[in-house]
Amino acid sequence: MILNLIHRPSHSGCYLFQQEQAHRLGLKVTLALPSEYLDDEEIIESVKKDHQEYGDEIGIWINRAAAPGSKEFSWLYSSEEKRALVKYAIDTCKKRFGVYPKFVGNYVLDAELLMMIKEYCPQVSTVVAGCFEEGTKVYHGCNNSWYLFSEGMAWGAWYPSKTQSIRPAKSEEDWSGVVAVPHLSRDLVLAYEGRNDFFASHPANVQRGLANNGIMHNYDYNLIDQYRMQDLYNDGISYYQVHVSSGWLSGNPNVQDDDDITQAIYTQTLEYLKMLKTQNKIQDMYVSEFGEFYKKNVPINKPSLAVGKDILYGSGKQYFWYQSPDFRILFDIHQGGSIGDLRPYAGEFESHTGPMSKMREINTYGDSIIGGAAFEKIDIMCNLFNRPFYSDSICCRHAGFG
Numbered sequence: 001m002i003l004n005l006i007h008r009p010s011h012s013g014c015y016l017f018q019q020e021q022a023h024r025l026g027l028k029v030t031l032a033l034p035s036e037y038l039d040d041e042e043i044i045e046s047v048k049k050d051h052q053e054y055g056d057e058i059g060i061w062i063n064r065a066a067a068p069g070s071k072e073f074s075w076l077y078s079s080e081e082k083r084a085l086v087k088y089a090i091d092t093c094k095k096r097f098g099v100y101p102k103f104v105g106n107y108v109l110d111a112e113l114l115m116m117i118k119e120y121c122p123q124v125s126t127v128v129a130g131c132f133e134e135g136t137k138v139y140h141g142c143n144n145s146w147y148l149f150s151e152g153m154a155w156g157a158w159y160p161s162k163t164q165s166i167r168p169a170k171s172e173e174d175w176s177g178v179v180a181v182p183h184l185s186r187d188l189v190l191a192y193e194g195r196n197d198f199f200a201s202h203p204a205n206v207q208r209g210l211a212n213n214g215i216m217h218n219y220d221y222n223l224i225d226q227y228r229m230q231d232l233y234n235d236g237i238s239y240y241q242v243h244v245s246s247g248w249l250s251g252n253p254n255v256q257d258d259d260d261i262t263q264a265i266y267t268q269t270l271e272y273l274k275m276l277k278t279q280n281k282i283q284d285m286y287v288s289e290f291g292e293f294y295k296k297n298v299p300i301n302k303p304s305l306a307v308g309k310d311i312l313y314g315s316g317k318q319y320f321w322y323q324s325p326d327f328r329i330l331f332d333i334h335q336g337g338s339i340g341d342l343r344p345y346a347g348e349f350e351s352h353t354g355p356m357s358k359m360r361e362i363n364t365y366g367d368s369i370i371g372g373a374a375f376e377k378i379d380i381m382c383n384l385f386n387r388p389f390y391s392d393s394i395c396c397r398h399a400g401f402g
Contacts, residue, residue: 001228002293003273003284004181006105006128006243008032008061009043014246014263021267023054025274030287032061032105032128032243035085036070038092048097057286059103062089062113075108075149075353076361082113082354090121100124102288107131107183108149110363111165111176112352118177126291128243129165129180130363133197137364138341141193148195151364152343154323155188156230156239157181157290159300163350166365169300170325170348179291185227185240188308189319192330192340199223199312201241203265204248207255211312214257217265218398221272222311225398228281233305237297239290240282242269301325 005027007018022029031050037043038060050056064070065085071077074085093101100121105128109117117124132155134141135148153166160180161167169175187199198209203220206212211219230238249266250259257265276282285293303324310317318333319340330341343365351359 001231001238001240001276001282002290003027003277003282004030004239004241004243004287004290005270005273005284006030006032006241006287008034008243008245009037009047010034010246011042012246012250014249017249017263018244018246018266019050019056021270023050025270027270027274027277028057028284028286028289029054030057030059030103032059032103033093034061034063035089035092036064038089038096044096051097057103057288058093058097058099058101059105059287060089060093060101061106062086062104062109062117063106065089073108073361074106074113075110075363076355078355079112083116086113086116086120090117102126103286103291105129105183105287108353108363109165109180110352110354110359111161111163111350112354114160114165114176114178114180115162122177124178125288125295126179126181127160128183128287129160130182131184131197132182132186132191133200134191134195134341135364136195138192138195140340142195149361149363151362152328153182153365154180154304154328155182155186155191155306155321156304157294157298158304158323161348163348164365165352166363167345167348168323168325172300174325174348175300179294181239181241181287181290183241184243185223187223187311188226188306188321189310189317190312192308192319193317201227202244202248203269204244204252204255204262207257207262207265210256212257212265215261215264217268219312220265220269221398224269224272224276226309226311228276230306233307242273 062074064072100123102123102125104117104124109127109129130150130153133148135151136142137151150166158180159169160176161169161174162176185201190199198205227240249263306321308319320331322329328343332338332340353359353363
């Protein structure tokens with residue numbers, strides 16, 4: 001399994017705490033520098049210092065310009081505003097650090113932003129381009145607690161299309177030129193069972209979902225192991241990301257625990273990842289490094305597979321996910337292999353977000369449907385089920401609450 005550890009620089013003491021823990025453990029860190037801090041001298045010097053002393057990778061979290069009153073989310077900008085923000089962020093990064101960024105991210109990067117970034121800065125190899133939590137158009141488990149911007153996207157790395165950023169490219173000509181990864185690695189069962197973002201590779205979000213019992217947080221370890229198991233279905237390659245902003249580690253009203261417990265859980269999660277690294281069971285990389293690795297090892301047309309098992313409630317539910325440039329589908333193994341969600345990409349329609357787009361703020365790819373021409377290609381699944389579903393030998397071996 002490949003690990004990306006991302007920290008977002010800020011003035012918070014908890015950001016320094018995160019950096020201290022990661023450096024103590026010798027883990028590779030990618031710094032997603034928020035674009036509004038590109039003119040902040042204190043933040044810039046801190047980032048330079050950690051880059052020089054520890055090798056931390058410097059990237060941009062391109063969420064808004066430094067100008068007062070600018071909008072929070074870059075995908076809500078007009079085309080003209082997007083272009084100006086991309087130019088400002090990349091030019092200022094080059095001015096501040098002497099190099100162009102190889103990594104750019106946000107909760108959503110639509111096709112328009114992706115192409116602007118790649119055209120203006122060809123050095124960018126990897127982007128965080130969306131969140132995998134399933135949204136209201138999935139229907140199953142919808143409880144109005146979460147409204148997603150990018151329904152129908154990948155749970156792991158993908159090659160985004162030039163015309164719609166969550167649609168996997170079908171060819172070199174269709175490809176935007178970057179490797180995309182999601183913001184966080186989500187629980188492959190609970191992302192479908194409930195509309196929230198509690199259960200993911202974000203220990204404080206897990207606390208928000210009440211899946212810990214004080215300092216006991218076995219769920220975090222089991223989720224890591226569940227993603228390690230995806231190696232079995234993807235020719236030895238799986239991906240995991242830990243990306244927690246510092247505001248979650250102290251005084252966050254969404255977390256019920258004291259700060260010392262929250263910070264201890266974060267530290268222990270990193271320590272578990274370090275132990276797995278020492279045992280050669282995972283490999284940590286910088287975000288741009290992972291993008292280059294992915295391009296060398298995963299062809300553009302290769303399908304992605306994932307098996308999710310309930311590791312929290314003991315229901316025995318398992319889901320099988322499959323994604324290719326043709327469609328994304330979920331099989332409910334608990335109900336005899338019935339189809340829970342189907343997202344054909346066959347239309348290949350072009351879309352982006354912003355005030356001049358029909359999509360506006362929702363960078364999704366169509367509604368969920370059951371049936372359609374995509375079923376012609378589902379016969380490939382027959383061979384996949386010859387691979388063994390995983391047992392408790394690795395996943396869920398951490399007993400106890402959560």
